[in-house]
Amino acid sequence: xxxxxxxxxxxxxxxxxxxxxxxxxxxxxxxxxxxxxxxxxxxxxxxxxxxxxxxxxxxxxxxxxxxxxxxxxxxxxxxxxxxxxxxxxxxxxxxxxxxxxxxxxxxxxxxxxxxxxxxxxxxxxxxxxxxxxxxxxxxxxxxxxxxxxxxxxxxxxxxxxxxxxxxxxxxxxxxxxxxxxxxxxxxxxxxxxxxxxxxxxxxxxxxxxxxxxxxxxxxxxxxxxxxxxxxxxxxxxxxxxxxxxxxxxxxxxxxxxxxxxxxxxxxxxxxxxxxxxxxxxxxxxxxxxxxxxxxxxxxxxxxxxxxxxxxxxxxxxxxxxxxxxxxxxxxxxxxxxxxxxxxxxxxxxxxxxxxxxxxxxxxxxxxxxxxxxxxxxxxxxxxxxxxxxxxxxxxxxxxxxxxxxxxxxxxxxxxxxxxxxxxxxxxxxxxxxxxxxxxxxxxxxxxxxxxxxxxxxxxxxxxxxxxxxxxxxxxxxxxxxxxxxxxxxxxxxxxxxxxxxxxxxxxxxxxxxxxxxxxxxxxxxxxxxxxxxxxxxxxxxxxxxxxxxxxxxxxxxxxxxxxxxxxxxxxxxxxxxxxxxxxxxxxxxxxxxxxxxxxxxxxxxxxxxxxxxxxxxxxxxxxxxxxxxxxxxxxxxxxxxxxxxxxxxxxxxxxxxxxxxxxxxxxxxxxxxxxxxxx
Numbered sequence: 001x002x003x004x005x006x007x008x009x010x011x012x013x014x015x016x017x018x019x020x021x022x023x024x025x026x027x028x029x030x031x032x033x034x035x036x037x038x039x040x041x042x043x044x045x046x047x048x049x050x051x052x053x054x055x056x057x058x059x060x061x062x063x064x065x066x067x068x069x070x071x072x073x074x075x076x077x078x079x080x081x082x083x084x085x086x087x088x089x090x091x092x093x094x095x096x097x098x099x100x101x102x103x104x105x106x107x108x109x110x111x112x113x114x115x116x117x118x119x120x121x122x123x124x125x126x127x128x129x130x131x132x133x134x135x136x137x138x139x140x141x142x143x144x145x146x147x148x149x150x151x152x153x154x155x156x157x158x159x160x161x162x163x164x165x166x167x168x169x170x171x172x173x174x175x176x177x178x179x180x181x182x183x184x185x186x187x188x189x190x191x192x193x194x195x196x197x198x199x200x201x202x203x204x205x206x207x208x209x210x211x212x213x214x215x216x217x218x219x220x221x222x223x224x225x226x227x228x229x230x231x232x233x234x235x236x237x238x239x240x241x242x243x244x245x246x247x248x249x250x251x252x253x254x255x256x257x258x259x260x261x262x263x264x265x266x267x268x269x270x271x272x273x274x275x276x277x278x279x280x281x282x283x284x285x286x287x288x289x290x291x292x293x294x295x296x297x298x299x300x301x302x303x304x305x306x307x308x309x310x311x312x313x314x315x316x317x318x319x320x321x322x323x324x325x326x327x328x329x330x331x332x333x334x335x336x337x338x339x340x341x342x343x344x345x346x347x348x349x350x351x352x353x354x355x356x357x358x359x360x361x362x363x364x365x366x367x368x369x370x371x372x373x374x375x376x377x378x379x380x381x382x383x384x385x386x387x388x389x390x391x392x393x394x395x396x397x398x399x400x401x402x403x404x405x406x407x408x409x410x411x412x413x414x415x416x417x418x419x420x421x422x423x424x425x426x427x428x429x430x431x432x433x434x435x436x437x438x439x440x441x442x443x444x445x446x447x448x449x450x451x452x453x454x455x456x457x458x459x460x461x462x463x464x465x466x467x468x469x470x471x472x473x474x475x476x477x478x479x480x481x482x483x484x485x486x487x488x489x490x491x492x493x494x495x496x497x498x499x500x501x502x503x504x505x506x507x508x509x510x511x512x513x514x515x516x517x518x519x520x521x522x523x524x525x526x527x528x529x530x531x532x533x534x535x536x537x538x539x540x541x542x543x544x545x546x547x548x549x550x551x552x553x554x555x556x557x558x559x560x561x562x563x564x565x566x567x568x569x570x571x572x573x574x575x576x577x578x579x580x581x582x583x584x585x586x587x588x589x590x591x592x593x594x595x596x597x598x599x600x601x602x603x604x605x606x607x608x609x610x611x612x613x614x615x616x617x618x619x620x621x622x623x624x625x626x627x628x629x630x631x632x633x634x635x636x637x638x639x640x641x642x643x644x645x646x647x648x649x650x651x652x653x654x655x656x657x658x659x660x661x662x663x664x665x666x667x668x669x670x671x672x673x674x675x676x677x678x679x
Contacts, residue, residue, distance in 0.1 A: 372417060
């Protein structure tokens with residue numbers, strides 16, 4: 001008879017991935033004289049630990065290898081009772097009980113799932129097992145969220161017999177295979193939904209079941225199916241007092257004890273609570289403090305956005321305020337870079353904007369550095385092969401490759417490299433500090449380009465230590481990376497570059513992609529044409545005379561102000577002057593509309609142009625918008641010409657013009673334009 005419990009260990013047709021782990025198990029099965037050893041399988045909740053153990057059990061049973069399965073959650077927690085339980089379940093399988101006089105089999109498998117629940121027995125088991133197990137033939141597999149303690153790794157017996165097996169998320173190929181087996185095609189729409197799940201197997205499985213039942217992929221913002229997963233991830237947080245501090249780690253990419261205390265005020269995190277946080281399986285120790293696993297952080301962020309949006313908003317504002325204070329106080333360039341990067345991530349996550357080109361709010365575990373390692377350059381050349389037109393428009397791909405080699409040889413820190421946690425390069429950005437040496441280098445490969453990209457600069461510093469301008473010349477991302485989508489990698493590159501410019505520098509980059517142009521305009525870049533026919537423009541962000549924190553703050557404040565009528569004192573007479581000056585930057589600046597709206601003049605011009613060219617914001621109607629556009633943007637002629645084009649009499653035109661200005665004033669006064677212009 002086949003018992004119901006035994007069916008858990010049958011191989012599942014939906015099992016995907018874990019190729020390396022399965023191969024290691026097969027190698028153990030075919031080893032003629034295997035030493036008794038211990039495998040430490042670990043990963044956060046939902047990473048597929050139990051599923052992998054079931055596969056191993058199925059393989060072992062198929063080979064008639066004696067196997068024992070134990071679940072730490074149901075085991076007694078006292079040594080004597082634990083042994084009694086162990087003797088009972090191994091009665092007919094292994095001679096582990098002293099009452100049994102049978103010989104040990106040539107090989108056997110003993111699995112303990114949820115080993116975390118046996119923490120009180122861990123030290124005792126470490127020593128007791130030595131006297132009970134044979135020197136050869138045994139494979140012990142302990143699966144837990146956090147992994148075995150360091151005591152196992154330095155133990156005189158276990159250290160040489162221990163193998164760590166941390167489980168990683170699914171690759172894109174594995175996810176595609178899984179959904180194919182469910183009958184779901186991996187469309188771009190489905191990938192958009194799954195991207196924030198970062199390959200987390202349980203999340204993928206729940207999403208697959210959800211979409212299979214519904215028969216359709218929902219909007220990418222619909223993450224209601226994640227609620228059960230979030231609850232499972234938080235099951236190990238037994239102290240409810242830790243939840244406010246987890247919220248802070250959800251908002252911040254990383255935080256130390258002082259930072260958590262400052263943002264949690266009036267709460268304070270004790271040293272013991274900080275230790276308890278660090279012991280959670282989904283919390284990592286990083287140089288800057290503690291950080292949530294990116295899978296968990298994505299899901300908790302989605303949950304907060306759905307159920308506690310005001311708490312999320314308040315935490316973000318407190319975090320920005322605190323990080324801004326640290327930024328002001330910092331005297332270290334590298335620390336300012338790091339703080340600027342954090343500020344930009346939090347800011348980007350609060351914006352009601354989703355650029356088709358790059359996700360500047362991407363959550364990441366990317367390592368950013370300027371040092372190339374052996375083998376990196378070959379990866380970067382591959383990225384160039386798959387990239388389109390470069391920032392510095394190259395005459396050929398061969399020139400781009402040669403230029404990259406020259407930068408790597410001769411320009412210190414000229415290449416910023418972005419690595420996955422494994423150390424593998426996934427993106428790069430070559431940004432040259434502009435001084436005489438680099439100007440000569442650029443001209444050698446693309447003659448005449450410096451004058452085109454910097455038409456108002458007649459000379460450049462002779463020494464590097466006088467540099468205040470950086471020119472982004474080459475960029476690339478790893479194509480079809482299983483974990484990082486180009487959309488996210490480009491967002492991380494942009495965020496990193498902006499945090500660098502925040503130290504009072506000017507940055508210039510060449511752009512031809514329309515969505516990228518729109519994103520840079522929103523971020524305050526100014527453009528001038530390089531090759532108008534091909535749509536190539538140089539975009540400049542000049543932070544030399546601009547305060548980085550005020551720039552970040554202007555974005556946040558604008559998007560977090562309540563929409564209250566008359567918040568912005570714009571009247572009809574001022575609006576007429578502003579609209580008449582739209583085509584004259586000097587005259588536009590003198591109107592002071594930018595100061596009233598709390599932004600830079602170029603940003604104010606973009607807001608007004610958007611209000612006249614994008615979908616109208618009530619109470620402004622489409623007809624009124626068209627009238628204002630013909631009058632002030634396209635300027636097709638005098639009042640008679642415009643009235644004729646609109647099939648209106650001259651008096652009707654003037655009457656409609658006045659009403660149009662009144663309604664546009666209302667939009668500006670209310671603040672409703674803020675989110676509308678950024679959609």
